[in-house]
Amino acid sequence: xxxxxxxxxxxxxxxxxxxxxxxxxxxxxxxxxxxxxxxxxxxxxxxxxxxxxxxxxxxxxxxxxxxxxxxxxxxxxxxxxxxxxxxxxxxxxxxxxxxxxxxxxxxxxxxxxxxxxxxxxxxxxxxxxxxxxxxxxxxxxxxxxxxxxxxxxxxxxxxxxxxxxxxxxxxxxxxxxxxxxxxxxxxxxxxxxxxxxxxxxxxxxxxxxxxxxxxxxxxxxxxxxxxxxxxxxxxxxxxxxxxxxxxxxxxxxxxxxxxxxxxxxxxxxxxxxxxxxxxxxxxxxxxxxxxxxxxxxxxxxxxxxxxxxxxxxxxxxxxxxxxxxxxxxxxxxxxxxxxxxxxxxxxxxxxxxxxxxxxxxxxxxxxxxxxxxxxxxxxxxxxxxxxxxxxxxxxxxxxxxxxxxxxxxxxxxxxxxxxxxxxxxxxxxxxxxxxxxxxxxxxxxxxxxxxxxxxxxxxxxxxxxxxxxxxxxxxx
Amino acid sequence: xxxxxxxxxxxxxxxxxxxxxxxxxxxxxxxxxxxxxxxxxxxxxxxxxxxxxxxxxxxxxxxxxxxxxxxxxxxxxxxxxxxxxxxxxxxxxxxxx
Numbered sequence: 001x002x003x004x005x006x007x008x009x010x011x012x013x014x015x016x017x018x019x020x021x022x023x024x025x026x027x028x029x030x031x032x033x034x035x036x037x038x039x040x041x042x043x044x045x046x047x048x049x050x051x052x053x054x055x056x057x058x059x060x061x062x063x064x065x066x067x068x069x070x071x072x073x074x075x076x077x078x079x080x081x082x083x084x085x086x087x088x089x090x091x092x093x094x095x096x097x098x099x100x101x102x103x104x105x106x107x108x109x110x111x112x113x114x115x116x117x118x119x120x121x122x123x124x125x126x127x128x129x130x131x132x133x134x135x136x137x138x139x140x141x142x143x144x145x146x147x148x149x150x151x152x153x154x155x156x157x158x159x160x161x162x163x164x165x166x167x168x169x170x171x172x173x174x175x176x177x178x179x180x181x182x183x184x185x186x187x188x189x190x191x192x193x194x195x196x197x198x199x200x201x202x203x204x205x206x207x208x209x210x211x212x213x214x215x216x217x218x219x220x221x222x223x224x225x226x227x228x229x230x231x232x233x234x235x236x237x238x239x240x241x242x243x244x245x246x247x248x249x250x251x252x253x254x255x256x257x258x259x260x261x262x263x264x265x266x267x268x269x270x271x272x273x274x275x276x277x278x279x280x281x282x283x284x285x286x287x288x289x290x291x292x293x294x295x296x297x298x299x300x301x302x303x304x305x306x307x308x309x310x311x312x313x314x315x316x317x318x319x320x321x322x323x324x325x326x327x328x329x330x331x332x333x334x335x336x337x338x339x340x341x342x343x344x345x346x347x348x349x350x351x352x353x354x355x356x357x358x359x360x361x362x363x364x365x366x367x368x369x370x371x372x373x374x375x376x377x378x379x380x381x382x383x384x385x386x387x388x389x390x391x392x393x394x395x396x397x398x399x400x401x402x403x404x405x406x407x408x409x410x411x412x413x414x415x416x417x418x419x420x421x422x423x424x425x426x427x428x429x430x431x432x433x434x435x436x437x438x439x440x441x442x443x444x445x446x447x448x449x450x451x452x453x454x455x456x457x458x459x460x461x462x463x464x465x466x467x468x469x470x471x472x473x474x475x476x
Numbered sequence: 477x478x479x480x481x482x483x484x485x486x487x488x489x490x491x492x493x494x495x496x497x498x499x500x501x502x503x504x505x506x507x508x509x510x511x512x513x514x515x516x517x518x519x520x521x522x523x524x525x526x527x528x529x530x531x532x533x534x535x536x537x538x539x540x541x542x543x544x545x546x547x548x549x550x551x552x553x554x555x556x557x558x559x560x561x562x563x564x565x566x567x568x569x570x571x572x573x
Binding site: 379 | 481485486489490492493494495496497505508509511512515516517518519521522524527528529530531532533534539541549553554556557558559560566568569571
């Protein structure tokens, strides 16, 4: 048995039955990470800390104690604060930043006994869809090293896809968990906005950001979600989660799944085929398919880039070379200190977002762009919620294409199109999961299931039904 | 609303953003901003004059708690990440004469 082949659920069972120790599982993960170094999945690997935590986990288990993730190796995206372990957001600005505290999700992982093996590579400040904007270099897909793993949580998706760890945390502002999950062939869950505390998640766009999970199965996603969700007094926007179930229900008989006409136009041939196969599979298992409409769908990308850039411009004003992070040299006064530090240490994509954000917020344009986008946001949310009124969930592709080659897209504005199916979900705050459903030309294709607020169990149950179907024809 | 961005606008935004762009970078940024504004034309296709704006998706009201002092990160701990500090404070160039 190669311990790194095990899913989270399988590994937990093997640990509980004593077939494998936490130290063995952690060492196996670290060895594989070292072997795959060229994939560039990690900004920081914390081998020493991980082995110490694994040793402690084995001691606890020997004493008869247990925890939901006791001894399970996990990776954490490098924009989630870890006490004593540098957290860079893949930016030169935070290259040496060591948080003095743990994010709430990290604290919850540790309390559950998880072993954090490292901090994963990402697009700088989570701004990007390919992982190419990292100041630490691009990530190479575990499926095809010439291709991107997607982004911005590319390192987290890829380390799970490469079989280095059974699970990882990422963050999703406009698709940054679901799109790389789709490109890498793993399960990526973006929970309902507020279901998981954002305390310690370095902010990009606060009204859209959400921490979520990467795993190999839907059951694993739910297991990890159960550990990290819930009310946190350090995040006033977090919610109490009441409807936790123990087991996912993968039976879709009698369930109604909506497809908006707007979802299926302009669909790439290979992705379209896999999407139709997924719909057929759900029908074959007894689900009813219903046609719905999201008329505002075509405006979502514009709404997203106005709102997320505006929030980013505001959030990133804190990087000034004074309180933490890097400081440039050769300044005459404080204004020059700010400008030189920001110019030297922010990457190009981050600068683009800040500039567009300040444009839509500036006097004279605020009403036409930011306010108008905020009004359309209401409309988009109303339409998704109305569509979900008559359905258990909506289904669409996760991304319009499979993973592109590294360096293939030179126009950043065109790269944004890869998030067309994922951004509306952040705008509405609803939960969604990307589940792998076979391949097109050998590259993974994901299907996105969008649910009602706080119905993570419902969408993962439908995802489980797709997993069962994919077991038969997934790689057709 | 068809709009394009000129060099002067890029300079104005750069100043607001505390960023600097040299000639080629400024021109690239001008092109990118113009393209984004083309994207944003999609906003014109909907009439939302009587739809209220959403700033935050939760219908959250103020979250209150008792005003009790709790332990927090120490001054010394926080200053460890500062590029320059002295006597428990951040150091910046002189701002008042």
